[in-house]
Amino acid sequence: MSAPSTGGASRDGYGAGLLRIAGDPRVVVIEADLGKSTKSCHFRSEYPSRSFSMGIAEQNMMVVAAGMASSGKVPFASTFAIFTERAFEQVRNGIARSGLTVHICGSHGGIHTGTDGSSAQSIEDLAIYRTIPGMAVMHPCDDLSAEQLTTQLLDYEGPTYMRTARNKTPRIYDVDNVTALRIGQGSLIREGDDVCIIACGVMVNEAVNAAEKLAVKGIQASVVDMHTLKPLDTDLIDAMVATCGCLVTAEDHSVIGGLGAAVAEYLSRIDAVPLEMVGVDDEFGQSGEPLELMQSLGLTSDDISRSAMKVIGRKSG
Amino acid sequence: MGLDVSELLEMARRCRINIVRMTHEAGAGHPGGSLSAIDLLVALYGTELSIDRHDSEWDDRDRFIMSKGHASPAVYSILHEVGYLSEDDLMSFRTMGSVCQGHVDMKWTDGVDFSAGSLGMGLSFGLGCSLAATMDGSDRNVWVMVGDGELQEGQVWESVMAAEFHSAGNLKLIVDRNGIQNDDYVNVQMEVGDVPSKFASFGWEVKEINGHSFEEILEAMDWATDIHHSPCAIIANTVKGKGVSYMEDNPAFHGKAPNDDELRMALEELS
Numbered sequence: 260m261s262a263p264s265t266g267g268a269s270r271d272g273y274g275a276g277l278l279r280i281a282g283d284p285r286v287v288v289i290e291a292d293l294g295k296s297t298k299s300c301h302f303r304s305e306y307p308s309r310s311f312s313m314g315i316a317e318q319n320m321m322v323v324a325a326g327m328a329s330s331g332k333v334p335f336a337s338t339f340a341i342f343t344e345r346a347f348e349q350v351r352n353g354i355a356r357s358g359l360t361v362h363i364c365g366s367h368g369g370i371h372t373g374t375d376g377s378s379a380q381s382i383e384d385l386a387i388y389r390t391i392p393g394m395a396v397m398h399p400c401d402d403l404s405a406e407q408l409t410t411q412l413l414d415y416e417g418p419t420y421m422r423t424a425r426n427k428t429p430r431i432y433d434v435d436n437v438t439a440l441r442i443g444q445g446s447l448i449r450e451g452d453d454v455c456i457i458a459c460g461v462m463v464n465e466a467v468n469a470a471e472k473l474a475v476k477g478i479q480a481s482v483v484d485m486h487t488l489k490p491l492d493t494d495l496i497d498a499m500v501a502t503c504g505c506l507v508t509a510e511d512h513s514v515i516g517g518l519g520a521a522v523a524e525y526l527s528r529i530d531a532v533p534l535e536m537v538g539v540d541d542e543f544g545q546s547g548e549p550l551e552l553m554q555s556l557g558l559t560s561d562d563i564s565r566s567a568m569k570v571i572g573r574k575s576g
Numbered sequence: 577m578g579l580d581v582s583e584l585l586e587m588a589r590r591c592r593i594n595i596v597r598m599t600h601e602a603g604a605g606h607p608g609g610s611l612s613a614i615d616l617l618v619a620l621y622g623t624e625l626s627i628d629r630h631d632s633e634w635d636d637r638d639r640f641i642m643s644k645g646h647a648s649p650a651v652y653s654i655l656h657e658v659g660y661l662s663e664d665d666l667m668s669f670r671t672m673g674s675v676c677q678g679h680v681d682m683k684w685t686d687g688v689d690f691s692a693g694s695l696g697m698g699l700s701f702g703l704g705c706s707l708a709a710t711m712d713g714s715d716r717n718v719w720v721m722v723g724d725g726e727l728q729e730g731q732v733w734e735s736v737m738a739a740e741f742h743s744a745g746n747l748k749l750i751v752d753r754n755g756i757q758n759d760d761y762v763n764v765q766m767e768v769g770d771v772p773s774k775f776a777s778f779g780w781e782v783k784e785i786n787g788h789s790f791e792e793i794l795e796a797m798d799w800a801t802d803i804h805h806s807p808c809a810i811i812a813n814t815v816k817g818k819g820v821s822y823m824e825d826n827p828a829f830h831g832k833a834p835n836d837d838e839l840r841m842a843l844e845e846l847s
Contacts, residue, residue, distance in 0.1 A: 316731075331708065
């Protein structure tokens with residue numbers, strides 16, 4: 260598909276999405292000092308009476324959101340992905356255990372966050388929230404898809420976690436085709452029958468680039484934007500297994516517990532096909548520019564291409 | 577319910593009997609902190625709390641958030657008095673499928689407003705309820721109870737700071753200051769010090785009372801409901817295990833149920 264090459268980061272889409280659903284008076288925004296970074300600041304500027312600063316206190320923020328949800332509000336609580344993890348037990352016990360509808364957004368996820376270094380580079384958030392019963396987990400790939408999924412949260416019942424990214428990447432969608440996105444339904448953005456690359460977040464763009472490089476070699480790759488890791492779109496995986504017979508996952512996250520693991524867990528229940536995972540291989544990042552870090556940690560389109568060749572070889576073997 | 581002191585005393589006696597009976601029946605649970613808290617709960621439900629006995633989900637009800645969720649027998653005994661729970665419900669405490677889960681749980685029990693059991697979260701939840709009530713233009717109040725050992729949790733002080741910052745005048749906290757936590761006395765495990773001064777230094781209105789004197793409790797609750805400009809805290813000095821002599825001020829009965837002989841002794845004292 261053709262797509263514009265410019266746009267915002269997925270965090271910008273979150274901010275724009277909040278403004279689009281702000282007309283519903285149940286929507287409230289709760290911040291822990293990082294509204295300018297997560298982009299909830301735009302909602303706060305427009306709707307100060309429905310915006311609440313909790314200071315640098317994430318544990319309190321999460322359970323305040325739970326209390327609001329129990330009283331009929333639709334709270335959106337956001338901070339850096341890494342700092343949501345500080346309140347994991349509050350999310351588990353204070354929000355999810357009671358099935359309360361609180362929408363958590365963790366921005367600056369992944370090593371793509373860059374020069375702040377490993378303290379800010381959450382590479383385990385998707386994994387830990389996947390483990391919580393009843394919790395949906397999302398990681399959109401660009402600003403438009405983040406905005407689209409955020410608006411859909413208004414009518415979504417149950418606790419959710421959405422990871423957004425700090426930095427801009429090329430848009431995958433345009434303003435028309437993005438409207439077809441649905442929470443829980445992966446998006447097939449390129450079709451091929453030799454291998455399927457299932458990616459999320461900033462790695463969707465790398466997957467698209469990898470598919471183009473593979474095409475030069477005569478290899479046709481499908482690319483799926485699996486923006487929702489949980490509930491996982493197993494129907495789409497079934498279709499890709501049938502069409503391609505092998506899979507590569509790609510994520511800016513640990514290979515332990517994230518998208519690759521989610522796909523592997525599903526494959527283990529069906530007639531398995533070869534799978535290769537591209538992701539952070541059980542190590543911490545460091546300061547650096549996003550591209551430097553992606554090269555250092557094996558998260559580039561070239562890494563995906565190599566994994567695709569490898570998994571195709573396993574298929575034929 | 578608008579009960580007078582003699583009626584409150586009698587309700588508290590019935591609740592104490594049910595607390596020791598249900599923990600005995602379950603062979604587990606937390607009688608000590610339930611008995612220290614029960615006079616406060618009886619006063620709250622008996623005189624103050626605006627709820628609908630026929631509709632536990634009434635949107636505009638006052639909220640009661642039991643943050644020390646292990647003191648569930650106290651909550652269940654009072655919800656039995658309200659009419660939300662049956663005798664059979666109480667005696668099913670901690671068994672599979674029971675509406676009386678080990679720790680209070682809003683998904684399981686009519687009349688429970690918060691799923692507790694992990695300490696330190698209740699005041700945050702109450703603040704969320706409080707802010708929502710203000711947004712709704714409602715005059716409903718949000719009452720929260722924490723234990724004094726629970727004050728060791730850092731999240732409590734995050735919420736204390738935030739409640740004052742947001743001028744949560746409809747938020748009323750009761751601290752059950754019974755002086756004992758799981759392993760030992762609070763001042764052995766981690767002294768929490770001058771609790772009234774700590775709350776006052778955060779800008780809260782504070783009143784310290786005897787948590788077993790209905791006269792003082794009712795006066796304090798009236799005082800609390802007249803405060804609208806800031807959150808307020810009632811620091812209730814209580815006795816762990818109050819009303820059962822061998823449990824009183826005894827750390828052993830924080831989380832231990834009475835055996836057959838101990839149940840008999842307790843019921844004799846409470847009858």
